[in-house]
Amino acid sequence: MKDRDLEKKLDSVQSRLYESQRVVVLTGAGISAESGMPTFRGKDGLWRRYRAEELATPEAFARDSKLVWEFYNWRRTLLQPLRPNPAHLALAQLERQIPQFTLITQNIDDLHRLAGSKNILELHGNIWRVRCTKCGKITEDRRVPLPELPLCSECQGLLRPDVVWFGESLDPEILRKAYQALDSCQMMLVIGTSGIVQPAASMGLHAKQAGAYVVEINLEPTPNSRFFDVSLLGKAGELVPRLVKSAENL
Ligand code: OAD
Numbered sequence: 001m002k003d004r005d006l007e008k009k010l011d012s013v014q015s016r017l018y019e020s021q022r023v024v025v026l027t028g029a030g031i032s033a034e035s036g037m038p039t040f041r042g043k044d045g046l047w048r049r050y051r052a053e054e055l056a057t058p059e060a061f062a063r064d065s066k067l068v069w070e071f072y073n074w075r076r077t078l079l080q081p082l083r084p085n086p087a088h089l090a091l092a093q094l095e096r097q098i099p100q101f102t103l104i105t106q107n108i109d110d111l112h113r114l115a116g117s118k119n120i121l122e123l124h125g126n127i128w129r130v131r132c133t134k135c136g137k138i139t140e141d142r143r144v145p146l147p148e149l150p151l152c153s154e155c156q157g158l159l160r161p162d163v164v165w166f167g168e169s170l171d172p173e174i175l176r177k178a179y180q181a182l183d184s185c186q187m188m189l190v191i192g193t194s195g196i197v198q199p200a201a202s203m204g205l206h207a208k209q210a211g212a213y214v215v216e217i218n219l220e221p222t223p224n225s226r227f228f229d230v231s232l233l234g235k236a237g238e239l240v241p242r243l244v245k246s247a248e249n250l
Pocket of ligand 1: 029031033042124217218222234237
């Protein structure tokens with residue numbers, strides 16, 4: 001009975017998806033879990049073993065840059081072998097089928113790009129980019145590990161990961177594009193995020209209030225589930241591909 005309910009919900013969400021011209025997808029750590037990346041707040045969550053405020057803040061970097069770089073080098077080592085899973089791949093396929101498709105992600109792991117997604121707004125930056133603390137130059141750097149204290153090739157300033165740390169503001173241009181898409185989308189999928197960290201946490205509600213039909217896909221209900229139109233409970237790697245039509249069925 002339960003499975004039949006889920007199937008019915010999936011069919012109805014799929015129909016709406018393909019009737020939409022403008023779709024926004026918001027993803028969080030849950031979409032990468034099946035690729036092997038620990039999430040932040042689950043039972044094996046990253047921040048349970050490492051206190052975020054000790055490592056992912058500008059203050060921590062000013063106090064002990066070596067320790068912060070050790071943490072990011074460890075995360076780079078974990079991420080390097082990971083590959084996109086069926087949920088990432090299905091979203092890349094969906095983008096090719098929907099006229100206006102925007103993918104907003106809180107993930108810094110680059111797996112959406114590896115899967116083939118194009119129109120990606122990375123709210124929290126990208127772990128494979130570094131930024132010079134002196135001249136501001138941003139470059140892609142995929143070395144694992146990076147030197148203990150990596151330096152800018154232009155000015156010899158200390159590099160930092162090009163990610164957003166606790167207490168820092170998000171890139172205003174990325175936010176502007178995100179809200180533009182949220183304001184005009186007809187349908188939004190909110191996938192694998194606990195809905196706790198702002199501003200991403202309220203983006204689903206924002207789209208809902210602007211008139212979108214909002215669907216949540218998560219292993220479990222979240223504090224936002226009650227605001228959304230549909231909640232699909234299960235693994236992103238199984239549910240997302242089920243929503244996307246193969247080319248021959250279009
Ligand atoms: P969380 O770890 O807070 O939440 C992950 C969510 O994914 C939870 O709601 C899980 O139930 C769900 N989940 C886990 N596995 C799943 C699966 N296979 N399929 C579907 N859902 C699954 O991660 P985020 O919400 O992304 O910010 O965390 C938001 C931000 O908090 C991160 O970007 C990071 C962190 O602090 C910064 O570092 C600035």
